[in-house]
Amino acid sequence: MKIDTLLFHTRLREHAFKTLKTILELKRSGLKRVVLAHVIPREDVAFVPYGGMLKENLERIREETRIKFEDWIQTIDDPDLQFSQRIEVGSTNAEILEMAKEENADLIVVGCKKRNTLEMVYVGTHILDILRRSSIPVLMGKYIAPYELEGELLTKTNDNIWERPMLATDWSDPSRRALDVTLTLKEVVKKIIISHVLGARQTKNRKVEEIRAMEEESLRRLKSYCRRADDAGIKSEHHLAMGRTVEEIIKISRDYNATMLVMGRTGKDWLHEYWLGGVSHKIVELSELPVLLIP
Numbered sequence: 001m002k003i004d005t006l007l008f009h010t011r012l013r014e015h016a017f018k019t020l021k022t023i024l025e026l027k028r029s030g031l032k033r034v035v036l037a038h039v040i041p042r043e044d045v046a047f048v049p050y051g052g053m054l055k056e057n058l059e060r061i062r063e064e065t066r067i068k069f070e071d072w073i074q075t076i077d078d079p080d081l082q083f084s085q086r087i088e089v090g091s092t093n094a095e096i097l098e099m100a101k102e103e104n105a106d107l108i109v110v111g112c113k114k115r116n117t118l119e120m121v122y123v124g125t126h127i128l129d130i131l132r133r134s135s136i137p138v139l140m141g142k143y144i145a146p147y148e149l150e151g152e153l154l155t156k157t158n159d160n161i162w163e164r165p166m167l168a169t170d171w172s173d174p175s176r177r178a179l180d181v182t183l184t185l186k187e188v189v190k191k192i193i194i195s196h197v198l199g200a201r202q203t204k205n206r207k208v209e210e211i212r213a214m215e216e217e218s219l220r221r222l223k224s225y226c227r228r229a230d231d232a233g234i235k236s237e238h239h240l241a242m243g244r245t246v247e248e249i250i251k252i253s254r255d256y257n258a259t260m261l262v263m264g265r266t267g268k269d270w271l272h273e274y275w276l277g278g279v280s281h282k283i284v285e286l287s288e289l290p291v292l293l294i295p
Contacts, residue, residue, distance in 0.1 A: 001177075002184050003137075005033040007086075007105040009096050012038065012065065015143040016111060017072055022161050023109055023141070027081060028187040035103045036069045037086040039095040062087050093129050100136060108138045128281055131265065131293055137181060140284050140291045147288035149254070156288040158259065162188035165292070166258035168195050168249045168283070171221060174264025178294040179225055182262055183232040191235040193256045194225045199245040215240065246282045253289055262292045 003026055010016045024031070045058040065087050073083045086103070088095045100108050110130060131138050145156045165182055169175040182192060196218050203211050222238035229236035239256065241248040253261055263280050284291045 001106065001181055002030045003106045003181075004030060005035065005103060005105045006031065006107040006109055007035045007037050007096070007100045007103055008109045009037045009039070009099075010111060012068060013111060017075075018159070019109075019111060019141040019143045020072065021076070022143070022159055023139070024076065024078075024081070025160075025162050025188050026185070027078070029185045031081070033082045033084070033103075035084050035086055035099065035105065036072065037088075037096065037099055038065045038069075039092045040065075040087065040089045041092060042090055045089065058089065093133070096130060097133060100134070106136060108134055108136060109141055110138060111141050128284075131281070131284065135295055137292060137294045140293070142288065142290050145288035158288075158290055161260045161290050163190050163259045164193065164257060165189060165260040165262050166193040166195060166253050166256060167225070167262045168197070168252075169221075169225065170196070170264070170279075172264050174294055176264070178262050178264045178292075179228065181292075181294055183229060183234065186232055186234050189234050191237065192229050193237050193239065193252070193258055194222055194229070195239045195241065195249065195252050196222055197245045197248045197252075198240070198242045200243060203242060215242075245279050246286065249279075249283055250287050253287065258289060260290045260292060261287055263294070265293050265295045 006023065006026070008020055008023065010020075020036075024034070040058065040061050045054050045061065066085065069083075069085045076083075084103075086099050088099065096108065096110070099105075108130070131140075142156075142158055145158065147154055147156060162185060165185075167175070167178055167182060169178070179194075182189065198211075198214055198218060202214065206214075218240050219238075222240060226236040226238050237256070239252050241252060249261070252258075261283060263283060265280055280291075280293055284293070
């Protein structure tokens, strides 16, 4: 699946424009259209007594957003990219998904809240809801991301996200589609790290011979994924780990200096994952890297 059109939703927070510029590297892989989108929450322009709209506030926010977008487009100044704007009022999630459908977008880009040193969650439930409901890939952008490593607070700047993606696969159909999408980005990807974690639940109460058989099968599959990457003209490297899935994926991404995490949106019970947190949701929340999630 080629990424021809992307919907870039922003709340115009700090670093939003820098995030956009990193995304636009996709032009080298065929990106042609960019829809700059902003949703004005209804409660920001509503007045309580009659449930109506404060027209002056609405028009002011619309104009401020339009001017900001025009400034971005002028600064980028790329005649080969077609830009358009969508400024809507309503429920953020519903509007983002509807705009993506109407614009025939191939990718939705959303951002995260700036967190302080005491917060350990990047995303709110509204972003998790988009990740759960979207029928097209969603990229969770993180330009500046604080994180903790061995008790030390560090800051990660993600300004070259496509160069060295890491695919965390569980062999599911979404994971295979995640590989397919990544392989279409060969013009911007220098190397792909392909990883799999034999989770603690998978190996619990297993005999040694069974675990070794699982390891051999996983290595065989990893090598087959790497062959596909090599055939597509992308350098690849694989890594197999055992342990707690989320922790291991984050550790591997750091050990291999990954610039992005790519995952299939998996899970047998997505309602359960939505409220209690599945692997992909926890990775989105806890990793300092941008995460591309493929349904």
